[in-house]
Amino acid sequence: MTADLYGASPLAARADALARHSAPEGVQGVRIAEVPFTAQVALRVDPRGGAAERIGTALGAALPGRPGQVARTDRVLVLGLGPDEWLVVGSEGTAPELQDTLTAALDGAHGAVVDVSAHRTIVRVSGPKARDLLNTGCALDLHPRVFGADQCAQTLLARAAVILLCRETDPADFWVFVRASYARYLADWLIDATEFDG
Amino acid sequence: MMLIPCPWCGPRNEVEFHYGGQADVACPRDPDAVSDAEWARFLFFRANPMGAFTERWMHRAGCRRWFTVRRDTVTHEIRPVGAEQERAVTV
Ligand SMILES: [Zn+2]
Numbered sequence: 001m002t003a004d005l006y007g008a009s010p011l012a013a014r015a016d017a018l019a020r021h022s023a024p025e026g027v028q029g030v031r032i033a034e035v036p037f038t039a040q041v042a043l044r045v046d047p048r049g050g051a052a053e054r055i056g057t058a059l060g061a062a063l064p065g066r067p068g069q070v071a072r073t074d075r076v077l078v079l080g081l082g083p084d085e086w087l088v089v090g091s092e093g094t095a096p097e098l099q100d101t102l103t104a105a106l107d108g109a110h111g112a113v114v115d116v117s118a119h120r121t122i123v124r125v126s127g128p129k130a131r132d133l134l135n136t137g138c139a140l141d142l143h144p145r146v147f148g149a150d151q152c153a154q155t156l157l158a159r160a161a162v163i164l165l166c167r168e169t170d171p172a173d174f175w176v177f178v179r180a181s182y183a184r185y186l187a188d189w190l191i192d193a194t195e196f197d198g
Numbered sequence: 199m200m201l202i203p204c205p206w207c208g209p210r211n212e213v214e215f216h217y218g219g220q221a222d223v224a225c226p227r228d229p230d231a232v233s234d235a236e237w238a239r240f241l242f243f244r245a246n247p248m249g250a251f252t253e254r255w256m257h258r259a260g261c262r263r264w265f266t267v268r269r270d271t272v273t274h275e276i277r278p279v280g281a282e283q284e285r286a287v288t289v
Contacts, residue, residue: 066206067206067207067261068207068208081261082206082261082262082263083206083261083263085261139210139211140210153207153260154207154259154260154261155210155214155259155260156211156213156214156259161259
């Protein structure tokens, strides 16, 4: 007997339930699914220093200058979380490589590069009614004029701390980053909210 | 519910924030050099005005940064202080 070294994603147990409650063409008009195992690396560095510039060059996109802005390359998304804080998101398995790239570019400058891939999972909420669904539990104005593509926000969704990321506006496509330990709660809340006809 | 303007994230609901009390309370540089009365004054004594109050907030559910605003304790009207002071990092 060998041990299975690859764990289940936080929402593996909710995959069927989420699929059952997803109906992009139907009345609910929303699809909910987990985007599991993405690489996520937290980055802290002084935005005005040479290190921030080197990191921008290494990633292929300048670090977003303001929290809420998102930079996108073929390989990564860079979410601005704070004045000196970013979350670099890549595809599954790329965390070590991302960490090496960022650490090399930091080159000993004051800052931090930490693999936080296991910290949060992502719930993708998409479809014409995605915005309405999220707004039943989130006070932010998610209208495309205010919260458009490549914008992010740290806020509360159904009282859980999340990072909302708008990927596309038409049809709406959101990524909701949620802590692993809150993921099943949030998934259950979302499932419940699909049945609420506002 | 108050709408509090985070200098980094913009206006957000009060529930996203943690209150930090009066701003610009200076810790004595050398705690050993002050009297018990002076130390107690630093620890426990705060202004309690009816009207404008300069105070600290932390955007707990957002960017997790401390910042300073000027709030009217009667009307809850919030005005930013100068951008530099608002974003200043003080412990
Ligand atoms: Zn903030």
